[in-house]
Amino acid sequence: MKSEEIAKIAQIASALEVSGYPKPGNVHRTRDYDDMVFEDFVISGIVIGDTIRKATTDVDVENPQLGRYILEAVDETDRWIKNNTNLGIVMMITPIAAAAAISDDFDEIRPNIVKLMANTSVDDACDLYDAINIADAGGMGDQDEYDVASDNAKNELRENKQTMYDVLKISAPWDMLAREMTFDMPAVFEIGYPTYHKLKEEKSLNDACVLTFLTILSQVPDTLISRKYGSDEAMKISLMTRDLLKLKDADDFDVKLQEFDDYLFENHYNPGTTADLTAASIFVSNLKTHF
Numbered sequence: 001m002k003s004e005e006i007a008k009i010a011q012i013a014s015a016l017e018v019s020g021y022p023k024p025g026n027v028h029r030t031r032d033y034d035d036m037v038f039e040d041f042v043i044s045g046i047v048i049g050d051t052i053r054k055a056t057t058d059v060d061v062e063n064p065q066l067g068r069y070i071l072e073a074v075d076e077t078d079r080w081i082k083n084n085t086n087l088g089i090v091m092m093i094t095p096i097a098a099a100a101a102i103s104d105d106f107d108e109i110r111p112n113i114v115k116l117m118a119n120t121s122v123d124d125a126c127d128l129y130d131a132i133n134i135a136d137a138g139g140m141g142d143q144d145e146y147d148v149a150s151d152n153a154k155n156e157l158r159e160n161k162q163t164m165y166d167v168l169k170i171s172a173p174w175d176m177l178a179r180e181m182t183f184d185m186p187a188v189f190e191i192g193y194p195t196y197h198k199l200k201e202e203k204s205l206n207d208a209c210v211l212t213f214l215t216i217l218s219q220v221p222d223t224l225i226s227r228k229y230g231s232d233e234a235m236k237i238s239l240m241t242r243d244l245l246k247l248k249d250a251d252d253f254d255v256k257l258q259e260f261d262d263y264l265f266e267n268h269y270n271p272g273t274t275a276d277l278t279a280a281s282i283f284v285s286n287l288k289t290h291f
Helices: 003-019 038-047 049-055 066-080 087-101 106-118 122-135 153-159 164-171 176-182 186-202 205-219 223-229 231-245 253-266 272-290
Strands: none
Touching: 003 038, 003 049, 003 087, 003 205, 003 272, 038 049, 038 066, 049 066, 049 087, 066 087, 066 122, 087 106, 087 122, 087 176, 087 272, 106 164, 106 272, 122 153, 122 164, 164 176, 176 186, 176 272, 186 205, 186 272, 205 231, 205 272, 223 231, 223 272, 231 253
16 A cells, blocks of 8 residues: 555544544543643644655565654654644554555555564664653553663663563553554454444444444553553443443433543543554554555
8 A cells, every 4th residue: 555545544543533522531522621632633643644654655674663653753743732642543553554555455464563563673662762751651661671761761772672562562561552562453453443444334433433432442441541540440441331332222322422421531531542542443444445
C-alpha cells in the first residue's frame, strides 16, 4: 500500500476515534476536559500525517526506526498541542503502518509487525523515552529498571544494549500498549479490529466506534485506570462495561451509555489506553478495506 494512503487512513482513524460519542470516560465531540478538549485531538490526528508518510516510505525492514518516527510525531504534536493527546495512538499506529507498507496483502500485516518490532534498535528505545518525556506520560517504564524519568535512563539503555522491543517487553506486565506491541497485538487484531469491521457495515461509524471501545474495555482492563487507581478498580470498570454491553439492544441503551460516561467523568476514571486501542482497531479495519 502506498505511504500517502496509509497516512490518510491513520489521520482518519484518529479523527473517527475522538469523534465517537459518548465514548465513556474520554474526550469526545460532546465532552471536553479541563486540560484538553475535542479540538486538541482533531489537530493531533492531522499533524501526524507527514510523519506516518515518512515512516512508511522505503521501509528498512532491518532498521525500521520506529522509535524515531514515534518521537517525530509526538514532537510535531507538541508544537501544536501542549498535552499528551496521541502518544499511545502514535505508538500503536506507527508499527502497524510500517508493516502495511511492506505487506503485499492484509494478512501479512500482523506477522510483519512482529518482524519490525524485533528489529528495533537501542536508538529506537532512546527515542521512545524522549517521546514519553515530551508527552509527559507516566507509567510506561516508571519502575526500578530503566525508569523513563531517570536522568541516566538513556545511558543505561545504551550500556545494556536495550532495544525498544526490550524495554517495552519489560513494561508489558503493567502497560497494555507495551503488551500489544510485544505480543502480536491481540487486543487490536483479535478484539477491536474484527468488532469494528463488522459493526461499520451494520451501524453508523459513530456507533461502531463506541461499541468497539466498549467491547475492548469489557475484555481488557484499562491500564491507565489501573496505574492511577489499581488493578481492582480497572477490573471493576471492565465489569461495569460488560454489564452495559448486555443492554446494547435495549430501548434505553443510549440513556445508560450517557449515564456511564457521566459516572466515569465525575469519578475521574479515564480509559485512555482503550481509546488508543480503539483508534488502532479503526486504523486496521480501514487498512483492510483499502488493501
